[in-house]
Amino acid sequence: MKEGSIKPVTGQGPENLLFLTDEQIRGGIEAFFFAYRAFTADPDEILERMDYGRAHHRALHFIARKPGLNVSALLDILGVTKQSLNRVLRALLADGLVEARIGKRDRRERRLHLTESGAELERRLSEAQRARVRAAYRAAGPQAVAGFRTVLEAMMDDAGSRQFRDMRGAEAAE
Amino acid sequence: MKEGSIKPVTGQGPENLLFLTDEQIRGGIEAFFFAYRAFTADPDEILERMDYGRAHHRALHFIARKPGLNVSALLDILGVTKQSLNRVLRALLADGLVEARIGKRDRRERRLHLTESGAELERRLSEAQRARVRAAYRAAGPQAVAGFRTVLEAMMDDAGSRQFRDMRGAEAAE
């Protein structure tokens, strides 16, 4: 590290490479860690008083986002084994938060939907999380938010990118 | 949602509130989820071939960052119970990656330091993670990175903010 070779910070132009120093990167890693912990803390608090955990929240979130998706699509998004998802899904089905409709085109498939109470819980969990993100967005301003999104999308791996894109598409056909 | 009341996007000025719509917020939540998963995947891959997990990585990271910190400080940062940390710390001590020196001022304290091999593993894990962050930073550019950091810091809770600030201070006195 030849410190003498680092140029003084003059502006925000592309000639400023200080955002790539090891200290900056480490700072970003820690900020990511602490922010993500806060980000998951709010719904966790709601969940712990019920018999659910973060795994249930994730399932509810993606079923809400893609109503009618089948089990293997959900497995793909969550990146867990079917044995692991099964325990979670079974609880949600038993408690009447999720409904599994037999596929019209392919009767082997189970199309997952939230019930009324499932949607209600999902809204509560989601709103707790959205409140924090909304507050952070408001405090940071539109330009910072745009930068936030740009960095996050650049950080995803290929599988994540694809899934992220798919999430913004049309909902699953029955 | 009265769609007619939404103003057209004209610029990036503070009058543009589209970054606060529910769709934008939900998109941010999902981007955060997928990016964080990628962010932890690289070191996880290294760890799984050893007998270690993510918990060991976190301990190594913060001991590297604050050499000489004591056990209760580490407990505070990690937000786990001492019983939980103990198992992890015991393994790292037994394997000679971490050294616990008795405090000079207060002999009850154990000042934690990485050994040579501990520092080496920490560098390997950290470098895998830094490589991804560095690549994302480079692709996104300085302005986006500044925005990324602004939003992350706004998203932390009070405890996280304090710990994040402390992390940037001087190292622990023996």
Place this chain on the structure above:
DNA sequence: TTGGAAAGTCAATAAGGCTGACTTAAACAG
């Protein structure tokens, strides 16, 4: 000298992952 703090430990429990092996039902290919 005594109270309390820092650390460490034992035991029991739980959530949430995993692998492997297997079944059932349905679609599909020949």
Place this chain on the structure above:
DNA sequence: CTGTTTAAGTCAGCCTTATTGACTTTCCAA
């Protein structure tokens, strides 16, 4: 029609990381 593949579900067993509760040892400080 038959045999193979696919989607889903299940059982059993295991691992990691976390929890609570109870307790000990060491040692600082009033």
